Amino acid sequence: MEKRNYYLLFIVFSLLFIACKDEKVTSTYSDRQARLTIENIIQASVLFTACGSSGEYCTITISNDGQRFLFTDAAGRTDPINITAITAYNNYYLGLSGFIVGKLTIPEVGEDSPRVVCYDLACSNCYQEYSITKPLTLQSGGYAKCYNCGRAYNLNDVGNISDGPAGRPLYRYRVRYYPSPNYTLSIQNP
Numbered sequence: 292m293e294k295r296n297y298y299l300l301f302i303v304f305s306l307l308f309i310a311c312k313d314e315k316v317t318s319t320y321s322d323r324q325a326r327l328t329i330e331n332i333i334q335a336s337v338l339f340t341a342c343g344s345s346g347e348y349c350t351i352t353i354s355n356d357g358q359r360f361l362f363t364d365a366a367g368r369t370d371p372i373n374i375t376a377i378t379a380y381n382n383y384y385l386g387l388s389g390f391i392v393g394k395l396t397i398p399e400v401g402e403d404s405p406r407v408v409c410y411d412l413a414c415s416n417c418y419q420e421y422s423i424t425k426p427l428t429l430q431s432g433g434y435a436k437c438y439n440c441g442r443a444y445n446l447n448d449v450g451n452i453s454d455g456p457a458g459r460p461l462y463r464y465r466v467r468y469y470p471s472p473n474y475t476l477s478i479q480n481p
Contacts, residue, residue, distance in 0.1 A: 321462035325386040325480040335370040337362040348393030388413035409466035416458040
């Protein structure tokens with residue numbers, strides 16, 4: 292009778308393992324390549340405000356002529372800064388479509404204060420579903436909208452979808468902001 296119980300127990304545990312899907316554990320950060328270091332961000336007031344004020348965000352893109360970084364806030368104010376003035380042509384890579392950078396309104400779990408975050412400017416769902424990069428439109432209040440798929444993302448809620456069809460959150464990149472001594476923003480993702 293004991294042998295029979297062991298067999299029954301073995302079968303139950305085997306079924307549990309078979310029933311559980313091998314779901315991929317999602318990381319907070321994307322494994323996509325992203326790289327940019329900007330010293331003295333005070334020269335771009337839109338970026339300086341986004342890094343220093345909770346709930347403020349800006350986009351980072353490159354001008355059509357490839358000579359300037361463009362820092363644009365939700366109100367449409369843009370600070371163009373020559374690339375050579377910022378990176379001296381060090382290696383930079385702006386993810387799929389550029390970056391959204393800003394400071395959260397509340398601290399993340401386990402943190403003491405709100406931190407600066409960085410997301411890709413491309414809609415992660417359009418890219419994942421159709422392999423196209425559809426840039427998001429930055430909106431006031433800490434939101435970004437994709438007019439292609441209709442999703443809105445809450446930047447203060449780690450890039451989760453706040454409106455529209457279900458899907459994945461925005462691609463998020465590792466970022467560090469050093470306010471002193473020289474106000475440096477560093478985005479470094481594998």
